[in-house]
Amino acid sequence: MFLQSRRLKVSCIVFALFGAFGCTTFLRHLPENTIESKLYKITPLGTSYEVATNKLAKRFSAIQFDDQNGFEFQGWPEPPRLVGIKSIEVDFGDYSLIPLFPIVTTSVTAYWGFDHNGKLIEIWVWKCSNSI
Secondary structure (H helix, E strand, C coil): HHHHHHHHHHHHHHHHHHHHHHHHHCCCCCCCHHHHHHHHHCCCCCCCCCHHHHHHHCCCCEEECCCCEEEECCCCCCCEEEEEEEEEEEEEEEEEECCCCEEEEEEEEEEEEEECCCEEEEEEEEEEEECC
16 A cells, blocks of 8 residues: 555656656657647637737746737758748757767757737747757
8 A cells, every 4th residue: 555655746846846847858859840830729819919928838838928029930951031020039948869978969949920900820849950
């Protein structure tokens, strides 16, 4: 009985920590289009800038809001282009395929672009890999 109770407590702590910190940790390892699909479920196209800022601020900590500028899409092979007139940026952090010997690290950032009516028009996830 004691062992089952202890396992339950440990499980609750692990799930609580994953809920608090695991969202961005888990997301950043997924392919860009998969991350984008998950983010569109949180903030579908047409979501207002105000609603998106409220929802995203509750979910992510490394977040920046810019109600004066859109973001620059830099996805290869397309040429760079400006998306929207307002934007939100969330930094999902960095990861390495070999954590103890990070020869190559990948940083993951998501961008939300909003039109002149303040409606979401695009989400873009950018993974940038660097090596030594």
